[in-house]
Amino acid sequence: MLTILGAPLRYCDGISRRSFLKIGGLSMGAVGGMNLSTLLRAEDASGVTNGHKSVINIFLGGGPPHQDMWEIKTEAPSEIRGPFVPIATNVPGVQIGECFPKIAAMMDKFIAIRSVVGCKAGHDSFQCFSGWDRGSLASMGGRPSIGSVLSKLKGPVDRGVPPTVALSAPTQHGPWSYPGGPGFLGSAYSAFRPDGEGLANLSLNGVTLDRLEDRKLLLSSLDGLKREVDANGTLDGIDAFNEAAFGVLTSSKLLKALDLNNEPAETRARYGDGKPYQFQYDGAPTVNEHILMARRLVEAGVRSVTLSYGRWDSHGDNFGLVRDHGSKLDQAVSALVQDLDERNMLDDVTVVVWGEFGRTPRINQSSGRDHWPQVSCALMAGGGMKTGQAIGATNRLGEYAVERPVDMQEVVATIYHNMGIDPSVTRLMDPAGRPQQLVDFNDPIREVV
Numbered sequence: 001m002l003t004i005l006g007a008p009l010r011y012c013d014g015i016s017r018r019s020f021l022k023i024g025g026l027s028m029g030a031v032g033g034m035n036l037s038t039l040l041r042a043e044d045a046s047g048v049t050n051g052h053k054s055v056i057n058i059f060l061g062g063g064p065p066h067q068d069m070w071e072i073k074t075e076a077p078s079e080i081r082g083p084f085v086p087i088a089t090n091v092p093g094v095q096i097g098e099c100f101p102k103i104a105a106m107m108d109k110f111i112a113i114r115s116v117v118g119c120k121a122g123h124d125s126f127q128c129f130s131g132w133d134r135g136s137l138a139s140m141g142g143r144p145s146i147g148s149v150l151s152k153l154k155g156p157v158d159r160g161v162p163p164t165v166a167l168s169a170p171t172q173h174g175p176w177s178y179p180g181g182p183g184f185l186g187s188a189y190s191a192f193r194p195d196g197e198g199l200a201n202l203s204l205n206g207v208t209l210d211r212l213e214d215r216k217l218l219l220s221s222l223d224g225l226k227r228e229v230d231a232n233g234t235l236d237g238i239d240a241f242n243e244a245a246f247g248v249l250t251s252s253k254l255l256k257a258l259d260l261n262n263e264p265a266e267t268r269a270r271y272g273d274g275k276p277y278q279f280q281y282d283g284a285p286t287v288n289e290h291i292l293m294a295r296r297l298v299e300a301g302v303r304s305v306t307l308s309y310g311r312w313d314s315h316g317d318n319f320g321l322v323r324d325h326g327s328k329l330d331q332a333v334s335a336l337v338q339d340l341d342e343r344n345m346l347d348d349v350t351v352v353v354w355g356e357f358g359r360t361p362r363i364n365q366s367s368g369r370d371h372w373p374q375v376s377c378a379l380m381a382g383g384g385m386k387t388g389q390a391i392g393a394t395n396r397l398g399e400y401a402v403e404r405p406v407d408m409q410e411v412v413a414t415i416y417h418n419m420g421i422d423p424s425v426t427r428l429m430d431p432a433g434r435p436q437q438l439v440d441f442n443d444p445i446r447e448v449v
C-alpha cells in the first residue's frame with residue numbers, strides 16, 4: 001500500500017520510523033486491500049497502449065418510466081397514458097416527452113432507444129455497467145464492468161489519471177451506487193472512487209479530505225507535499241509503480257478535473273446543480289455537478305466514468321418524480337452534449353443514460369408505476385454514432401417491444417465498438433484459463449454505427 005510520511009513513531013522491533021499516511025482505501029474502492037500501485041503494476045505487465053476514447057455511463061437507478069420520457073403513449077387510455085404530452089424535436093417526425101425540452105431542441109445529437117429488452121428484475125446497476133446479470137460467473141468473481149475491461153485492455157491514457165472513475169454518491173440501497181466491479185479480472189482493475197471508503201479519514205499536511213470541499217486548499221496541500229517529497233528524496237527506493245500511484249494522488253490533472261472551481265461560472269450555470277434534491281429517499285441525489293465533473297474527467301484522460309443520477313423507483317407520485325428528475329436531467333445532459341460538441345470531443349465520448357428496467361404501463365392507486373423488466377429505454381449520444389433518430393417502439397399500451405427490440409448487451413457492444421474494441425473477437429481470460437466474451441450479443445446496434 002502506498003503511504004505518505006508523517007510523524008515519527010517507534011515500532012515493536014525497536015526501529016524508529018516515520019508514521020505513514022495510508023491511502024490505499026482512497027484508491028480502488030478498498031477491495032481486497034488493492035491499491036493504485038497494484039493497479040499500475042498490473043497494467044504495465046499487460047503491455048497495453050494508450051489512445052483516448054471515453055464513455056460516460058449515467059445510471060438512472062430505480063427504473064425510469066420509458067412511456068413518460070422518450071415515447072409518450074398518446075393513444076393509450078388515461079390509466080396508462082399519464083399526464084405528459086409529446087413535444088416536437090429538431091428532428092422531423094421524432095417527438096419525446098415534455099419534460100425534456102432542451103434535449104428536444106438538440107435531438108439531432110441524440111439517439112432515443114424505446115425498445116430496450118433483456119432487463120433483469122433486480123434493483124442494481126450491475127447490468128447497465130457490465131451488460132450481464134450479477135450472477136453470471138459469480139463463482140469466479142463475476143463479469144467485469146465496462147470500465148474494468150477498458151482498464152485491462154487499454155490501460156491509462158496518462159499515468160496521473162486513473163482509467164476508470166466512479167462518481168456515484170453513496171446510497172442507502174447500496175446496489176444503486178455500485179460503480180461496476182472488476183469481476184474475474186481482479187480488484188486491480190476496480191474503479192477509482194474520489195468519494196470512496198477511506199476518503200473521510202485521509203489527511204495531508206493537516207488538510208482533511210472528508211468531502212473534498214476546499215479543493216483549492218487540497219491542491220495547495222498536495223502540491224506542497226509533492227515538492228517536499230521531491231526535495232527530500234522520500235521516493236528513493238520505492239518502485240516505479242508506487243511512484244506512479246503517488247503521482248495519481250498528487251496529479252494536478254486529476255485534482256483539477258475534480259475541482260469545479262476551475263470551470264467558468266456560465267458553464268456551471270448551464271449544467272445547474274440539480275438542487276433541491278427531491279424523491280431521494282434511499283437512492284442517489286440528482287447531482288448535476290457530477291455530470292459536469294464527468295466531462296472534466298474524460299477531458300483529463302479518464303476512459304470510463306460511471307455515476308448514479310436520481311432515484312427513479314416511482315411506486316408513488318411517478319409524475320411528480322419525472323417532472324423533478326426529468327427537468328434536471330434534461331438540463332445536465334443537454335449541457336454535457338453541447339459542452340462536448342463545443343470542445344470537439346463528442347465523437348470521442350459515448351454518453352449513455354439508462355436504468356435497470358422500465359415501469360408498468362398501468363398506473364397504480366398511488367399515481368405510481370411499478371417494476372416492468374419486459375421493456376426499458378436508453379438515451380445515447382456522441383461516440384461517432386449516427387444520431388438524430390429514435391429506434392424501436394412498444395405497442396399501444398407500452399407493454400412490450402413491437403419494433404426493433406434492442407438487447408441491453410447490444411448497447412454495451414456499441415460502447416465497446418465506439419471505444420475501438422471489437423466484442424465479436426475480443427476475449428478475456430478468466431481465472432480458469434478460459435476465454436470469455438465481453439458480451440453474448442456482440443454486434444453493435446446496426447442503426448447507429
